[in-house]
Amino acid sequence: MSKLILVSIKPEFVEKIFDGTKKIELRKVSPHVEPGDLMIVYSTSPEMAIVGVCQIEKVIRSTPKEIWNSHSEVLGIDETRFFDYYSESSRAVGIVINSAKRLKSKISLESIKRKFPRFAPPQTYKYYSKDVIFNLYPQDYSYLSS
Numbered sequence: 001m002s003k004l005i006l007v008s009i010k011p012e013f014v015e016k017i018f019d020g021t022k023k024i025e026l027r028k029v030s031p032h033v034e035p036g037d038l039m040i041v042y043s044t045s046p047e048m049a050i051v052g053v054c055q056i057e058k059v060i061r062s063t064p065k066e067i068w069n070s071h072s073e074v075l076g077i078d079e080t081r082f083f084d085y086y087s088e089s090s091r092a093v094g095i096v097i098n099s100a101k102r103l104k105s106k107i108s109l110e111s112i113k114r115k116f117p118r119f120a121p122p123q124t125y126k127y128y129s130k131d132v133i134f135n136l137y138p139q140d141y142s143y144l145s146s
Contacts, residue, residue: 022076057098
């Protein structure tokens with residue numbers, strides 16, 4: 001069974017993921033995931049909602065320079081901001097996405113908190129079971145099948 005990982009992402013980068021121009025989500029800390037696991041995309045303020053799901057192809061770990069040189073065209077960020085983000089890191093992590101699907105309707109932070117009052121969007125990652133997502137968004141989840 002695949003894992004679900006919730007990732008908080010700025011709205012600017014969320015849009016790039018779902019329009020296909022950003023195929024690698026950048027992080028400083030590597031998640032514990034495998035190919036085929038699913039990444040739930042939470043769009044941060046001002047949107048504050050779960051907006052979609054991506055399938056993870058793989059996780060790449062390298063230096064910031066190596067990741068920039070090999071993947072800059074699909075990172076969805078300019079060179080200055082990329083190197084500013086990694087300015088104090090010798091390691092960079094990229095979550096490679098092989099498919100991204102928007103939900104039919106967003107799941108607002110407000111509606112999440114109604115069902116799970118102690119929910120807080122993660123700073124890095126948070127892992128969930130599929131049951132939690134099914135309870136939040138009881139729609140067609142055929143694309144979540146593993």
